[in-house]
Amino acid sequence: MNSGNQDYRTKRQAMVRQQLAPRGIVDKRVLEAMARVPRELFVPEHLRAEAYEDHPLPIGHGQTISQPYIVALMAEMLCLTGRERVLDVGTGSGYAAAVLACIALEVYSIERIPDLAAQARENLDKTGYTQVHIRCGDGSLGWPEAAPFDGVSVAAGAPSVPSALIQELSVGGRLVIPVGSEGGDQQLLCVTRVSDSEFEQSGVGEVRFVPLLGEGGWA
Template sequence: MNERVPDFNNLRADMVRYQLAGRGIFDSRVLEAMDRVPRERFIPEHLAGEAYEDYPLPIGWGQTISQPYIVALMAQALQLEGRERVLDIGTGSGYAAAVLASLALEVFSIERIPELAEQARRNLERAGFSQVHVRCGDGTLGWPEAAPFDGICVAAGAPAVPETLKQQLAVGGRLIIPVGSEHSVQRLVCITRRTDADFEREDFGDVRFVPLLGEQGWS
């Protein structure tokens, strides 16, 4: 007997309704993006049935895909309107980059693990997100030749906000990043660049991310 194939469209709609809108995600563009991006295409095939559950999932090489609520919360914090160029740090499987690409004009995404970077390229291409550029490298150093960015999204916990990323942020741009003195627990903070030298900080509460490794992250 063949296993029943999950109805991913209904599961995705329920995820948006209960996990996101039901818990305070209010940006209609973010809700639409989360309803549009097929999360099941960005996780290992044997976990597809769990694609829309309210928890992170392993994607190999010691990395995870964040729970849908956290992806939506970070995307909402960037306040994207559709014309922006966004830097995504920690591509992973490419899911968050796909959500950001549904909200912005262009996305530049950096992944430090070569195998994951290549897998993300394939996932994004198959899902039709040609406006995402992926490269392998040290995300803490950003993508200087493509800067400045209107939004920067960092999907790994840093001991402090990398100064290089702050300097690659356009005036008026927003940087969302988990920050904490421990590997396992961080505070999700949003940095808004008001002027060349003036930055404003907002706190979104406790989160748990894998550590941000690199020159301006954890060693």
């Protein structure tokens, strides 16, 4: 291992110790995934020195890669055991999909911007997460032919919970999504499907994401 790789590995471990665990991330599998996935390879090269800092970073096309804590929080909220099929809406650079691939059986990821979808595929292949399926399309409509999903994670803010994503949940499955205003604060919600027709919803706090564009999001 060269000194550069070792330096990033040290930063990943520090991120887990200093940013994630002290703020309440307790799922060992999530912490291990965050310590394993090389975040520096999912951000623009000129921003790699900031890869493990506690804030989002731009990845082009008006999009961002979420701060590490938010990625870990959303993954933990899904309560995955390793046997689940998960839908990731808003692939971006592919980082969250890589984290989910460490803790789920199979990951399906949707990105609406073709250039980002292609870049994410390249990033995931380069880092060995080839089990992530990627498509370019309207993430607010989900991936119906691959449904049902045991978990759905949405990395963009919606005006309300998209009905298509709720209907693609398996019974017992969880949907984690920011809901609120298009350019302001949103509430990070967890929606659990408790039966074919019943759902439970809870919120964990305020967040701010780019808007979810599409038929089930913002026009």
